């Protein structure tokens with residue numbers, strides 16, 4: 084299995100090389116050369132398996148010879164052992180035919196733990212084998228950063244720097260990043276918003292001198308391994324609702340497009356997904372692109388679902404690559420237009436191809452709050468604001484004949500202010516984190532400037 088760049092001008096890599104590289108050297112994102120298929124029989128055989136066994140079967144064909152079967156099984160087992168729920172990703176019923184996939188039982192209470200805990204294991208194994216070390220730099224609007232710091236803290240072969248927008252993450256998210264005291268992890272607050280952090284990260288990858296000097300690696304969903312790990316729970320949920328003999332739809336609260344792209348890969352592998360619905364908050368570039376065909380960035384408006392306050396949605400490039408018939412040159416041109424002109428028009432053919440897979444909806448701030456309140460009062464469910472965006476769009480877009488699964492991407496206690504404002508109830512953190520507010524914080528402030536950030540990283544990495 085080889086991985087190719089969405090911009091067509093970087094060498095094809097193995098899974099391990101793509102995982103350790105992050106962004107391709109032509110600025111593109113790695114995708115598998117072809118998508119492995121699972122037959123109806125293969126999918127039916129997942130019934131009754133544990134989450135870990137399902138993960139093994141779904142991911143195995145993508146990994147080539149990176150890990151042998153026994154090692155892969157061990158790494159998966161270690162990754163999910165710290166989760167606070169035996170099912171790992173339990174489904175609960177919200178209403179007839181509408182289910183919530185709870186993805187917040189991992190160590191940092193957001194769906195990011197599913198991939199990050201696993202790639203923490205993958206990195207450690209691969210780096211130990213190679214006898215080398217890397218510097219991971221990540222950009223976060225709150226959840227990726229906390230999950231990455233948790234997964235990589237204390238590892239000898241890795242230094243981690245997480246760039247987050249100062250003042251634009253929840254206090255719980257910030258403390259999850261700033262309270263670990265291991266010296267290999269650094270939370271760096273920069274001015275601006277998430278898109279600035281992600282832009283600086285991509286600038287670092289495109290500065291080959293720096294990239295090679297510090298052996299830069301990435302754990303945002305630009306890293307294919309992140310996306311792959313997230314494919315698994317689409318299978319586990321659909322199978323528990325009757326796949327392959329019954330089709331299922333999914334609504335995914337969306338920002339950087341990684342999670343819903345994982346659903347798209349599941350569909351391409353053969354999982355019968357009827358609709359994949361993109362749910363955005365007021366930062367609705369994806370909804371505007373899907374409805375009007377114009378992918379154009381605007382100003383990021385801070386919202387009560389801050390993890391989705393994103394206007395440059397990284398993984399959309401992967402979807403465009405397929406929609407443009409895997410023409411890397413066409414994608415490179417669109418990305419140039421995005422960089423120089425702030426957007427591009429999607430061709431009619433590509434838009435039609437995208438609409439074959441994705442529908443979309445947008446939720447305002449008022450609607451998000453009202454949804455949190457109604458879910459609590461009428462469904463007995465305390466939703467985080469991101470999950471509420473998903474549930475609201477799912478209700479609007481549901482076909483009553485097809486079960487709908489909405490992804491609950493974070494625990495309500497990560498966003499207690501928004502939840503309390505909507506319901507009057509302040510959700511408590513799980514027992515294991517009860518002292519989060521008493522732990523000392525370690526915050527680094529830095530300019531939103533490439534050279535300043537590179538200097539800071541050079542000074543702090545362990546030699």
Ligand SMILES: Cc1ncc(COP(=O)(O)O)c(C=O)c1O
Pocket residue numbers: 193194225226227304336337338339340341342343390391469470492493
């Ligand atoms: C809680 C939460 N929900 C939804 C999202 C959106 O996921 P994605 O960026 O994969 O679209 C994020 C972060 O991206 C998040 O942290």
Ligand SMILES: N[C@@H](CCOP(=O)(O)O)C(=O)O
Pocket residue numbers: 222223224225226227228277302303304305338339341390391397
């Ligand atoms: N919402 C994310 C933004 C980064 O997304 P990623 O999936 O590309 O890592 C966050 O919480 O940081």
